[in-house]
């Protein structure tokens with residue numbers, strides 16, 4: 001069968017492979033009416049914590065709320081600074097801002113698009129409370145260097161692992177190296193629910209307990225509040241579905257790695273295109289397969305014309321966003337990030353892609369450059 005289109009993501013194809021298991025899990029939640037704090041929530045928390053080599057897991061309402069709860073549990077607020085990357089999904093810096101703290105940006109590495117640890121220490125001040133590295137596109141940031149600086153300055157490290165559940169760095173799981181790690185179950189993430197959801201993992205039992213308190217309006221015991229939290233609960237139906245999917249995650253990640261290796265091969269030697277750089281110490285889960293391409297916007301138009309789903313992650317660095325104008329940044333402040341936003345393009349990488357589809361995408365890219 002000739003391929004004439006490839007979507008960026010095919011949620012239906014994946015759901016078909018787990019339809020019976022997932023439907024059964026959903027039906028069970030509905031049958032027991034334990035929509036809030038049902039048994040699947042605790043089961044998922046334990047399972048994701050174990051999968052991520054952590055001791056505690058706290059289910060929350062989204063990846064964004066995983067970040068927000070983490071910062072709240074660490075008592076970060078007005079007057080504090082949190083160092084992060086400007087090249088990420090908005091929620092990373094948005095969560096810092098919402099606590100009243102100031103996001104302090106540090107530019108990225110040109111090849112991995114992750115926070116550049118060689119620029120990190122210069123950004124530390126006596127107001128710095130935490131570092132919030134993002135493991136972008138499925139690859140863990142340079143955690144040894146980040147942790148070394150954090151330890152020396154006594155800073156918390158919140159790993160934004162929304163795109164990287166199961167990824168490893170020197171054999172260690174995303175989320176297990178910092179103070180805590182944040183996952184998202186947004187449907188397009190590698191471990192996605194059938195709605196919003198998220199989870200925080202930590203190797204610190206006491207922080208896990210504090211996160212659980214923050215998640216439920218700061219109450220412990222119920223109706224007694226030592227601090228102000230919020231309603232950041234993960235609902236049981238999401239937990240039940242994500243629990244089913246967790247059993248398939250390793251296989252799906254392997255499928256993505258295979259697809260990435262195939263693209264690497266099919267696009268090799270094409271000079272205007274830089275394929276993803278994965279460091280030797282990393283195993284990526286390829287939440288995205290992001291190329292850096294000459295004449296990116298024209299390439300994108302060409303691929304769209306070939307009915308290939310492709311997206312720009314991210315078209316505007318966070319330091320240039322209007323809502324952060326009072327930080328006083330301008331064009332040129334973080335040039336590596338700004339250049340990436342003009343050159344990168346994500347291609348379809350989901351595990352159910354077949355070889356004909358991969359070839360169609362790669363062929364279409366080559367065709368654009370006249371190859």
Ligand SMILES: *Cc1c(COP(=O)(O)O)cnc(C)c1O
Nearest residue numbers: 062063064089091162184185186
């Ligand atoms: C998806 C994502 C988030 C937010 O997750 P939601 O579940 O959509 O709230 C945060 N950070 C990064 C890097 C993400 O990709």
